[in-house]
Amino acid sequence: MSTNTNDVENLVGKEYKHGFVTDIDTDTVPPGLSEDVIRLISHKKDEPEWLLEWRLKAYRHWLKMTEPSWAHVNYDPIDFQAISYYSAPKSKKDGPKSLDEVDPKLIETYEKLGIPLHEQKMLAGVAVDAVFDSVSVATTFKKKLSEAGVIFCSFSEAVHDHPDLVKQYLGSVVPAADNYYAALNSAVFTDGSFCYIPKGTRCPMELSTYFRINAANTGQFERTLIVADEGSHVSYLEGCTAPMRDENQLHAAVVELVALDNAAIKYSTVQNWYPGDENGVGGIYNFVTKRGDCRGVNSRISWTQVETGSAITWKYPSCLLKGENSVGEFYSVAVANNYQQADTGTKMIHIGKNTRSTIISKGISAGHGENSYRGLVRVGKSADNARNYTQCDSLLMGDKCAAHTFPYMESRNTTAVIEHEATTSKISDDQLFYCQQRGISEEDAVNMIVNGFCKEVFKELPMEFAVEAQKLMNITLEGAVG
Amino acid sequence: MTSASVEHFLSQGTAVSSHSWLQGHRDAANRSLTNSGFPTRKMEDWKYTDVSSILEKNYTFNKSIPPEGIDSILSSARIAELECHDLVFINGIFSRSHSNLDALPEDVVIGSLSELITSHHDRISHFLNRENRHEKNGFVALNTSLIEDGAVVIIDNNVALDKPVNLVFVSTSDTDEVAQNIRNLIVVGTHARADVIETYYGPDSTNYFTNTVTEAYLEDGAGLNHYKLTEEGLDGYHVGNFFVEQKQNSSLNAYQVSIGGKLARSDLDINLAGPNAEATIYGLYMGEGKQHIDHHTTVNHSSPNTRSNETYRGVLGDKARGVFNGKIIVAKDAQKTEAHLSNANLLLSSEAEVDTKPELEIYADDVKCSHGATIGRLDDTMLFYLRSRAIDEEIARSLLTFAFAEDVIDKIHYPQIINRLQKKVIGKLPDSSLIKDFVS
Numbered sequence: 057m058s059t060n061t062n063d064v065e066n067l068v069g070k071e072y073k074h075g076f077v078t079d080i081d082t083d084t085v086p087p088g089l090s091e092d093v094i095r096l097i098s099h100k101k102d103e104p105e106w107l108l109e110w111r112l113k114a115y116r117h118w119l120k121m122t123e124p125s126w127a128h129v130n131y132d133p134i135d136f137q138a139i140s141y142y143s144a145p146k147s148k149k150d151g152p153k154s155l156d157e158v159d160p161k162l163i164e165t166y167e168k169l170g171i172p173l174h175e176q177k178m179l180a181g182v183a184v185d186a187v188f189d190s191v192s193v194a195t196t197f198k199k200k201l202s203e204a205g206v207i208f209c210s211f212s213e214a215v216h217d218h219p220d221l222v223k224q225y226l227g228s229v230v231p232a233a234d235n236y237y238a239a240l241n242s243a244v245f246t247d248g249s250f251c252y253i254p255k256g257t258r259c260p261m262e263l264s265t266y267f268r269i270n271a272a273n274t275g276q277f278e279r280t281l282i283v284a285d286e287g288s289h290v291s292y293l294e295g296c297t298a299p300m301r302d303e304n305q306l307h308a309a310v311v312e313l314v315a316l317d318n319a320a321i322k323y324s325t326v327q328n329w330y331p332g333d334e335n336g337v338g339g340i341y342n343f344v345t346k347r348g349d350c351r352g353v354n355s356r357i358s359w360t361q362v363e364t365g366s367a368i369t370w371k372y373p374s375c376l377l378k379g380e381n382s383v384g385e386f387y388s389v390a391v392a393n394n395y396q397q398a399d400t401g402t403k404m405i406h407i408g409k410n411t412r413s414t415i416i417s418k419g420i421s422a423g424h425g426e427n428s429y430r431g432l433v434r435v436g437k438s439a440d441n442a443r444n445y446t447q448c449d450s451l452l453m454g455d456k457c458a459a460h461t462f463p464y465m466e467s468r469n470t471t472a473v474i475e476h477e478a479t480t481s482k483i484s485d486d487q488l489f490y491c492q493q494r495g496i497s498e499e500d501a502v503n504m505i506v507n508g509f510c511k512e513v514f515k516e517l518p519m520e521f522a523v524e525a526q527k528l529m530n531i532t533l534e535g536a537v538g
Numbered sequence: 539m540t541s542a543s544v545e546h547f548l549s550q551g552t553a554v555s556s557h558s559w560l561q562g563h564r565d566a567a568n569r570s571l572t573n574s575g576f577p578t579r580k581m582e583d584w585k586y587t588d589v590s591s592i593l594e595k596n597y598t599f600n601k602s603i604p605p606e607g608i609d610s611i612l613s614s615a616r617i618a619e620l621e622c623h624d625l626v627f628i629n630g631i632f633s634r635s636h637s638n639l640d641a642l643p644e645d646v647v648i649g650s651l652s653e654l655i656t657s658h659h660d661r662i663s664h665f666l667n668r669e670n671r672h673e674k675n676g677f678v679a680l681n682t683s684l685i686e687d688g689a690v691v692i693i694d695n696n697v698a699l700d701k702p703v704n705l706v707f708v709s710t711s712d713t714d715e716v717a718q719n720i721r722n723l724i725v726v727g728t729h730a731r732a733d734v735i736e737t738y739y740g741p742d743s744t745n746y747f748t749n750t751v752t753e754a755y756l757e758d759g760a761g762l763n764h765y766k767l768t769e770e771g772l773d774g775y776h777v778g779n780f781f782v783e784q785k786q787n788s789s790l791n792a793y794q795v796s797i798g799g800k801l802a803r804s805d806l807d808i809n810l811a812g813p814n815a816e817a818t819i820y821g822l823y824m825g826e827g828k829q830h831i832d833h834h835t836t837v838n839h840s841s842p843n844t845r846s847n848e849t850y851r852g853v854l855g856d857k858a859r860g861v862f863n864g865k866i867i868v869a870k871d872a873q874k875t876e877a878h879l880s881n882a883n884l885l886l887s888s889e890a891e892v893d894t895k896p897e898l899e900i901y902a903d904d905v906k907c908s909h910g911a912t913i914g915r916l917d918d919t920m921l922f923y924l925r926s927r928a929i930d931e932e933i934a935r936s937l938l939t940f941a942f943a944e945d946v947i948d949k950i951h952y953p954q955i956i957n958r959l960q961k962k963v964i965g966k967l968p969d970s971s972l973i974k975d976f977v978s
Binding site: 126179210371435436448452453454455456457458459460461462463466467468469470471472473474475476477479480481482 | 582649655870871873883885886887888889890891892893894895896897898899901902903904905906907908909910912913914915
């Protein structure tokens with residue numbers, strides 16, 4: 057018992073490692089939200105008329121909506137008029153032609169984060185479309201990808217270069233008026249990533265984007281759209297870190313995945329945004345809508361996430377299993393430390409026949425952290441032989457934290473089989489004693505047990521991320537010796 | 539519609555009570571219902587259950603109806619061959635002539651609220667609506683506002699009740715739109731023991747409404763076995779709330795069986811308020827036709843070293859819909875809590891539906907909590923096993939369904955209740971006459 061209390065005290069004492077601000081001139085719109093601001097964003101990005109109309113429609117709908125309050129989180133009301141909705145690094149204006157021309161400070165930022173953007177970091181074979189604040193700055197491996205026919209670019213570029221694809225799929229998974237934050241995103245989104253894998257193509261490398269929130273008071277509203285055409289395969293990595301700030305920053309992204317017949321998308325996230333200090337001051341509000349649409353037969357969408365950052369996480373990567381035999385997967389590790397609050401989970405909507413879904417969720421609460429799993433498994437009338445397996449486990453460290461589970465299960469089909477299991481416990485004294493008795497230090501023992509607890513999820517991550525995730529976990533638990 | 543129905547329902551109350559403390563509760567409940575209204579599907583706890591079909595009726599409460607054919611109704615409502623203290627309520631009104639309270643031991647107070655409220659005013663007023671129960675939802679508020687009759691069971695310290703108390707609530711109306719409002723109070727003193735059975739029974743073809751609230755208070759080391767058998771008629775509506783407050787070392791065994799009612803909603807709220815308090819809950823719900831059966835349970839571990847174990851099973855056929863919501867809350871300092879919950883559902887038809895949500899809300903760290911929920915159909919391998927032994931498919935299905943329900947039924951202490959439930963469960967299955975041979 058006492059050892060755990062010490063662990064937590066040490067955890068609380070740990071400082072955020074990625075907290076630094078890069079001084080770059082940014083082209084920022086004054087705070088506030090109105091149709092004019094949306095027109096301005098659209099104009100600055102030189103967007104076609106239909107997209108502006110789409111944004112305005114979303115905005116008008118957003119005005120009629122109310123902020124959701126059902127999540128198990130507490131925070132001061134957000135003043136949406138105090139946020140600046142557009143911020144682009146100046147360097148884009150100068151038009152960097154190669155990495156050398158990119159603002160060195162930016163490169164420095166990425167280097168501090170250890171992002172594989174520059175050459176020596178390409179070892180892992182990762183193509184990075186780095187979103188620094190809102191505009192894509194540098195893209196690598198474009199050539200290799202274009203040889204394979206893969207389109208991987210920033211959203212703004214996609215709007216100009218591939219308007220038909222964007223028009224066809226934008227909002228087809230997450231409609232503009234889907235929910236409060238998705239509507240807000242639809243109205244003001246500035247950039248993001250777009251990815252299209254053509255028929256029968258296996259993407260030759262892991263695609264990766266890093267999002268950073270940099271300029272103060274700038275909410276980031278990315279929009280990611282990934283379309284995997286028939287028989288294609290792609291693995292997409294998303295990682296996040298953000299500098300230290302005292303004000304809460306809003307992040308309301310939308311991610312849409314579309315998998316057509318026999319296609320597979322694997323979407324992995326490591327989220328390590330600034331969680332606020334040990335008193336719960338500052339930190340990112342992470343209100344994200346992520347949804348995958350298994351549109352074709354035998355399609356497969358897999359979400360893997362490691363959520364260690366953000367003051368508040370409100371995120372439910374979901375799968376619509378429409379195609380026959382389609383498969384949805386959700387693997388998640390969520391850590392809530394200090395005063396962090398996480399309300400996360402998934403939705404698996406079974407519509408097609410023989411659809412299968414697996415949900416593995418691991419929550420770790422420490423300090424005053426609050427961690428909730430909220431999930432929905434719905435089997436419709438038409439989803440014969442649907443199968444779901446859900447397991448969500450919570451690990452509690454310290455007596456001031458909290459762990460909650462809210463799984464919804466709705467079945468309308470007699471041939472469906474749904475299983476849900478959840479456990480909550482602390483690291484047992486027996487386990488610790490067993491390790492220590494064999495000469496393993498307490499810190500190592502705690503690390504080992506936590507890593508073992510998360511293993512089922514970590515093994516789903518691509519190699520590069522698995523290493524990073526383990527490192528992150530160990531940093532989180534650093535100094536956890538009593 | 540809502541405010542109109544609130545007005546109508548509240549107008550069903552009788553004249554001002556002669557007890558000012560009771561009038562205080564009624565007034566508070568009145569205000570609370572007027573302000574908050576009845577639950578709607580927008581409320582998380584009523585997401586899957588629409589009560590508007592109850593609210594649009596102009597029910598008349600606690601109407602005295604000449605008890606024609608009451609004997610035959612009562613004989614099927616009573617539990618056969620069970621020796622017990624009997625309290626019978628007909629349309630919400632206590633019927634002394636049908637009850638049997640002749641052999642009451644000393645040191646217990648058992649009777650109807652309307653009769654005892656004057657003679658045992660001190661003890662009843664100490665407990666009744668103690669935790670402002672009416673704030674829970676519109677139906678409890680309505681119940682409190684209309685408090686008139688119900689059962690009172692008070693067991694003195696160190697007394698073990700010799701026989702179970704059987705509370706029989708029957709609706710006899712042959713006309714539509716009669717409602718009963720029932721408020722029961724159970725108090726089990728320090729180291730005392732009691733068994734209480736509540737049976738709700740009514741005719742199949744009339745539209746009536748039962749709104750019942752039971753409060754139970756278990757003192758230090760007290761033990762209560764509580765059975766709630768909801769066997770309302772197939773056109774009857776039932777909304778029931780059961781509140782339990784447990785002090786240290788007390789233990790509760792609760793059995794909640796719902797097999798009747800067009801819409802039957804049963805809430806169970808247990809507060810384990812003292813160290814070492816323990817609650818074991820078994821539930822069974824079976825729906826057929828267009829029945830809608832809803833169980834919501836909340837077990838609040840507000841003290842350290844408390845234990846709870848909850849097992850619910852549901853069988854849904856035809857177009858029936860089953861709803862289950864089981865919440866476990868572990869308070870900040872309730873260390874060493876152990877809480878387990880399991881809910882298994884069997885869907886027998888392609889048009890049946892189940893919505894289940896087991897919830898954990900945990901604010902302490904040294905706990906062992908788990909919950910599990912399943913929804914599925916009969917296991918093909920089990921069916922094959924039986925069929926390969928020359929049992930035809932229908933019977934095999936019925937047998938396996940029965941076995942699924944039996945897992946809960948056989949946890950009951952009284953063979954008389956087991957018998958009754960087995961018969962009822964079998965009666966709902968195809969080829970029931972054949973299975974009987976297998977079972978007995």
